[in-house]
Amino acid sequence: MKQYKYPNITDWKSLCERPLQNQENLSEQVKSVFNEVKIKGDKALKLFTEKFDGVFLNDFKVSETEIEEAKKLVSDELKSAIETASENIRKFHISQQEEKKIVETTEGVFCWRESRAIENIGIYIPGGTAPLFSTVLMLGIPANIAGCKNITLCSPPDENGKINPAILFAADLVGIKNIFKVGGSQAIAALSFGTETITKVDKIFGPGNQYVTFAKQLALNYNVAIDIPAGPSEVLVIADESSIPSFVASDLLSQAEHGTDSQVILLSDSETIINEINVEIDRQLKELPRNEIAEIALQNSKSILLNSIDEAIEFSNFYAPEHLILSIENAENFTGKITNAGSVFLGNYSPESAGDYASGTNHTLPTNGFAKNYSGVSLDSFVKKITFQNITKNGIKNIGKTIELMAEAEELIAHKNAVSVRLKYLENEN
Ligand SMILES: NC(=O)c1ccc[n+]([C@@H]2O[C@H](COP(=O)([O-])OP(=O)(O)OC[C@H]3O[C@@H](n4cnc5c(N)ncnc54)[C@H](O)[C@@H]3O)[C@@H](O)[C@H]2O)c1
Ligand SMILES: N[C@H](CO)Cc1c[nH]c[nH+]1
Ligand SMILES: [Zn+2]
Structure with missing residues (x-):
């Protein structure tokens, strides 16, 4: 040091x-991976997997037989450690569920928020330096609690074209079925706009090296959200x-x-x-x-x-x-x-x-100074919050004048009218 x-x-x-590595080379390289995957789909994934992971694969999808075989390779001791960790991760993330809280902001004006799961999510599990099966738990468990419907997991294959058995055991434990042997920026590209075998997702989660992290920033250009820059x-x-x-x-x-x-x-x-x-x-x-x-x-x-x-x-x-x-x-x-x-x-x-x-606690966390403006992954990362309001007759009478005045000051008369017609209707009712 x-x-x-x-x-x-x-x-x-x-x-x-x-x-930092040479950002210019890195960004050029990742952008060209995105272009290739966009144009050539699975064909490009095969080429990049051969180039960056040193293995040629005809089929990226992990089969059920592969999962069953992998589970046999994980020792009972490790399985039980993974289960203990899972229980603690589940307890902590379940505690993050919020009760619906209805607030009466003005008499008769009721506002609240409800959470809805993000339906289609992609999870990236790093595998270059170490097979991070713990990351499967950190992302899969809150995704389950939130109720995400479709979870696609991508992780780089080793030189034998396999994913580490503990990653597959952990994925099975949290109920993830769609697992693909694709890593690096090519995996993020596939999740961003889809290929013949990998379906486009709404949000990409997971840490990775500088290629993966930069690729996640590019994903934002394709209407895909990301969790955090976790480099x-x-x-x-x-x-x-x-x-x-x-x-x-x-x-x-x-x-x-x-x-x-x-x-x-x-x-x-x-x-x-x-x-x-x-x-x-x-x-x-x-x-x-x-x-x-x-x-x-x-x-x-x-x-x-x-x-x-x-x-x-x-x-x-x-x-x-x-x-x-x-x-x-x-x-x-x-x-x-x-x-x-x-x-x-x-x-x-x-x-x-x-x-x-x-x-x-979750180990997917902001790096590179992003802790100034991002939180780590939590249950909130897997949901959207929708606001609701219910305004009673009395409520619109109470808040109507405020809305009319503000709309008029913004010269948006149709906005004002949306209140005025109601107030008039209520006047005639009496
Ligand atoms: N912030 C967090 O929450 C968090 C959590 C866990 C891990 N991490 C970090 O995740 C990272 C994991 O990195 P990793 O490398 O072990 O695995 P990785 O899976 O992120 O990256 C490996 C992939 O990178 C691609 N790649 C490698 N060299 C390349 C090159 N020259 N050009 C283009 N692509 C290339 C390959 O496709 C390879 O499959 C580590 O830096 C670790 O510190 C962060
Ligand atoms: N320390 C990493 C997050 O920066 C997470 C991790 C997984 N396995 C071991 N460590
Ligand atoms: Zn660590």
Whole structure:
């Protein structure tokens, strides 16, 4: 990790930059994938799958036999862990259901909102660096609770043309039947406008690398909504003298191992603790099987010595991390000061991995500073809210004059008349 001491506030912007690939190449490449898939459909998907995933597939759809075979390959222990995580994710997301609340804004004027599921959704499950079967739960469970009718899942095939068995087990557990072995920007293109085998969806969910994330931005051009820009994982840890260096190092490494384009940030008011954490990172890194990836991610990463924990929180709000860990004394006392973060973990015993897998919160979160203006995925992401109103005779009498005056001031006389005819009718009734 690059080390910085007491940076000037004018340098914060450059310190908050994420590692980005050459955006121009990336955008050109993804745009051309979209064009090809739009024109050639499945034929283009086959070509890109061969090019980017190194396997030629004649048929992308995962068959029922493949699902049954895959389920046999998942150990009972892992199945039971997935079930435990699912229960917690379900509990937390069910708690997000809102009761219909009818508000009488003026006497006789009743307004309320009702949720309706988004019917056709696409779920992208990353599979490049690691087969993220946990993401199936994070997206499939709230989609079920919301009542989404048609769920299409896309995930890249491995070099043998298969999807990881645990992804298929998790998909089966949450009742997803339409599963396609297509990854990267070509999968997002297929979900955006459809091909011969993949049906267009109304909203695309799921994290992915920079190609997938950019492709999701393009999807917006085809009347498809997206959940959030959920790109390369990141974590920011604020540590003080009370933190345990081996714990903090393990949290930083847990996100560094996601990909070479991940970034982790350590902030502290203690140089001693920064040094101890760095020693721990070096020690734990040697023992990690995927240490080449984490090592590159650490080159993009920074440890920064600041004057106080309050200043560290100010920096964190400016950075807007996907995950924030407060490894500081009395962490609960600082929550009110956090203004920008995807998901926050308090104290020494709330590792970020808990949120990734099993505590119940959603791990699909905004990255790259988007925590300033996006929330993570929740039950709300799978529904639209429709407003309703019911105005009684008395209600229109009470609010009518207000509407007439405002409509007239906007010179929209037909609007005014829609109220006036009713008021006159009611006058004649009496
Ligand atoms: N923000 C979140 O909520 C969240 C959650 C989980 C994972 N993540 C992130 O998701 C990402 C997953 O990335 P991944 O790469 O492992 O899997 P991925 O499935 O997103 O990407 C793999 C696909 O990218 C395409 N690809 C690879 N190289 C390419 C190239 N040079 N040109 C065009 N396409 C190419 C291929 O089609 C491949 O199938 C990681 O960065 C991880 O940090 C984020
Ligand atoms: N940390 C990732 C979100 O940035 C989610 C994940 C899935 N599996 C492990 N981690
Ligand atoms: Zn993770």
